Amino acid sequence: MNSPRQNQDSPLSANGRFGRLSYLGWNMLLGLITVLIVTIIALIAPSILPTNPSEKLSIATIVFFVIIYAFMIYFSFIFTIRRLHDRDHSGWLSLVIFIPIINFFFILYLIFAPGTQGSNNFGAPRITKTWEKILGWMYVLIFPLGILAAISIPAYQDYVKRAQQMQLEQNINHSE
Numbered sequence: 001m002n003s004p005r006q007n008q009d010s011p012l013s014a015n016g017r018f019g020r021l022s023y024l025g026w027n028m029l030l031g032l033i034t035v036l037i038v039t040i041i042a043l044i045a046p047s048i049l050p051t052n053p054s055e056k057l058s059i060a061t062i063v064f065f066v067i068i069y070a071f072m073i074y075f076s077f078i079f080t081i082r083r084l085h086d087r088d089h090s091g092w093l094s095l096v097i098f099i100p101i102i103n104f105f106f107i108l109y110l111i112f113a114p115g116t117q118g119s120n121n122f123g124a125p126r127i128t129k130t131w132e133k134i135l136g137w138m139y140v141l142i143f144p145l146g147i148l149a150a151i152s153i154p155a156y157q158d159y160v161k162r163a164q165q166m167q168l169e170q171n172i173n174h175s176e
Contacts, residue, residue, distance in 0.1 A: 009126055011082075012075070014091055017126045018082035019115055025132030026079045028139040034072055085122035086115035 009016050011026060018026065041064070081091035087110075096106045115125060128136075 012078060014078050014081045015085075015122075016082055017086040017115065017120075017122055017124075018079060019086055019126065019128050020083075020111060021136035022126060022128045022132045023079055023083040023086075023110060024136035024139040025128075025134070027076065028135040028142075030072060030075050030079070032135075034068060037068060080110065083110045085120075086125070087113055088116045088120040088122065 077094055080094040084091055084093050097103045
């Protein structure tokens with residue numbers, strides 16, 4: 001006999017399925033929560049972070065960040081397992097994340113490959129909630145823009161620096 005509790009989907013459990021936007025939405029939420037926690041801690045307790053770059057982090061700070069990182073890894077695996085279930089694959093395939101270079105293509109596969117239609121070995125498809133769709137599309141838009149900014153801003157700064165150097169050299173040559 002099924003109880004109402006058994007029929008409820010728990011996104012924080014490895015059981016069940018995540019469509020593409022649910023997967024992206026939950027990963028975006030995880031990233032936002034992590035940034036929020038680290039920001040709050042940095043604002044509340046600025047003494048945990050050294051002000052001088054030559055100072056070392058305290059043991060408590062290192063433990064705190066290790067705990068946050070462990071939670072991020074745990075939930076990332078949960079979301080990846082659920083996404084694999086949507087493709088009718090075993091959650092063990094999520095260990096591919098640890099293989100350099102292949103992990104990049106694996107994540108692209110998780111993002112772009114559609115889930116199986118109808119029920120599969122891991123249950124019926126899960127309905128993507130509106131907020132998951134919104135966060136998923138935010139992820140789709142923000143992530144590539146962040147990569148583009150990380151590449152283009154330093155390149156532009158280098159260009160400006162070289163242009164200023166050339167201008168300075170031209171001014172010196174004209175004054176002679």
